[in-house]
Amino acid sequence: MVPAEQPAATGNVYLVGAGPGDPGLITLRGAEVLARADVVLYDYLANPQLLQHCRAGAELLCLGQHGRGRLLTQQEVNERTIAAASAGKSVVRLKCGDPTVFARAAEEIGALVAAKVPFEIVPGITAAFAAASYAGLPLTQKEQASAVAIVTGQENPEKTGERLNYGALASFPGTLCFYMGVTSAREWSRGLLTAGKSPSTPVALVRRCSFPDQQVWQTTLGEVAAFVEQTKLRPPVIIVVGEVAAASRDWSWFDQRPLFGQRIVVTRPAHQAEDLLAPLAELGAEVLLQPAIEIGPPADWSPVDAAISKLNEFHWLVFSSSNGVHYFLQRLWSLGKDLRTLAQAKIAAIGPGTAAELEKHSLRADLLPDEFRAEALADALKGSARDQKFLLLRASRGREVLAEELTAAGGSVEQVVVYESRDVAQPASEIAPLLSAGKLDWVTVTSSAIARSLHAMFGDQLHKTKLASISPITSATLRELGLQPAVEATTYTMPGLVAAVRSSAASLLR
Structure with missing residues (x-):
């Protein structure tokens, strides 16, 4: 007899606070449960970059966005969450801010308890606290504010219990933080004023706190409703009411x-991309990723394998990129060999990024040129190139200058392709419209291959932005394509490129 199938054990549900916007503000626990989730149901205000923590194959479901299709009802959210958990899946319900602050957690917890589904609440940074920190508005001060109240600007119209007591709020000895208070600004400000709060009370409005396009305004309680209406301010906004809202903008x-x-x-x-994404974001930029090329293993490993079989014949192994290091050493290991195979050869690296990749594998470059390009590497090697055998570990495309100069200097050169570089044909959906509208301030260009791929992808639209080139070689390629770089790094590295953009942006502000 075939045993009956056992029902799947009920999975766990995690109510996770996504924080206010900056993806770096999620907790370690939040990132951990996202990484192992089978299903993620997320609010549209949760930064989509947080989904990078999710594993490949996880089911990701946005619960809708105001003005863009239908929002799922709370009942539908509860049903989907419980259905996924009942099927034995690990479910993350990703909520903006903190799950227990104006996020309808009580309704979801009640449904989970009724369905006997195990759950965990993972706290997040709530928007009021984040807005205060990111706008330089300390919510408490020993002389001005000894307490903080978190207040909704949108009460449930079907609420049967006591509504907001504006008299108590007006006399509250501290700071009031209003959530969802934009469309109701006239109502709650009138309530406070009628209850006796001074119209000169400072008010600060923080929109999209911790995002790269955060905006902060300062006004007064008597003027806030008119200000919101005149500026046509739209959510998400946190409104801080109290003396602390008058803090100097120098604190921001x-x-x-x-x-x-x-x-x-x-x-x-x-x-x-991370070695550009992270430092640019740290300096305050909104950073978008649009790969122009893809990197992968060669279609045919046999030339690489043949070179590996005779590594003891080469005097020099020459790496012109960190990708070359990665794919070559990966292949070496897959063939059952290790670093001892390299003992007879010296190693040359084109620049510090390539040298850093070697160091990750406990290898030191014997030679690193002063200037990080092929001509400088050739100059550093060709003085003693005669009768030396060089193995150049390279990409599927690139300039021949290194091989040509070493051969001309009397060296014996063999080249093998250890990785392929392929153009990305289609841009990400959000990039082309922004470029066409002139809403991209900079596009970084870190190789000639990337320059050509970008030109094939966007053509003359690239004239609508500023191009940041990593080196004279890359700049020359851009000019060949009819494009003029706005800046060129003086040190041909990722930090050098970041420094060039930063310097140019600073000069525009002067």
Whole structure:
């Protein structure tokens, strides 16, 4: 007899606080449960970059966005969450801010308890606290505010219990933080004023706190409703009411960073983009990823394998990129060999990025040129190139200058392709419209291959932005394509490119 199938054990549900917007503000626990979730149901205000923590194959469901299709009802959210958990799946319900602050957690918890579904609440940074920190508005001060109240600007119209007591709020000895208070600004401000709160009470409005386009305004309680209406302010906004809202704008560290307000596109392959994404974001830029090329293994490993079989014949192994290091050493290991195979040869690296990749594998470059390009590497090697055998570990495309100069200097050169570089044909959906509208401040260009791919992808639209080139070689390629770089790095590295953009942005502000 075939045993009956056992029902799947009920999965766990995690109510996770996504924080206010900056993806770096999620907790370690939140990132951990996202990484192992089978299903993620997320609010549209949760930064989509947080979904990068999710594993490949996880089911990701946005619960809808105001003005863009239908929002799922709370009942539908509860049903989908419980259905997924009942099927034995690990479910993350990703909520903006903190799950227990104006996020309808009580309704979801009640449904989970009724369905006997195990759950965990993972706290997040709530928007009021984040807005205060990112706008430089300390919510408490020993002389001005000894308490903080978190207040909704949108009460449930079907509420049967006691509504907001504006008399108590008006006499509250501290700071009031209103959530969802934009469309109801006239109502709650009138309530406070009628209850006796002074019209000169400072008010600060923080829109999209912790996002690269955060905005902060200061007004007064008597003027806030008119201000909201005149500026046609739209959510998400946190409104801070109280003496602390008059803090000097010099305290607002977030929007004083050198690249704040700049929208920058990074065009490196996705797996290599972080060394530009992170430092640019740290300087305040809104950074978008649009890979122009993809990197992968060669279609045919046999030339590489043949070279590996005779490594003891070469005097020099020459790496012209970190990708070459990665794919070559990966192949070496897959063939059952290790670093001992390289003992007879010296190693040359074109620049510090390539040398750093070697160091990850406990290898030191014997030679690193002063200037990080092929001509400088050739100059450093060709003085003693005669009768030396060089193995150049390279990409599927690139210039021949290194091989030509070493051969001319009397060296014996063998080249093998250890990785392929392929153009990305289609841009990400959000990039082309922004470029066409002139809403991209910078596009980084870190190689000639990327320059050509970008030109094939966007053509003359690239004249609508500023191009940041990593080197004279890349700049020359851009000019051949009819494009003029706005800046060129003086040090041909990722930090050098970041420095060039930062310097140019600073000069525009002077």
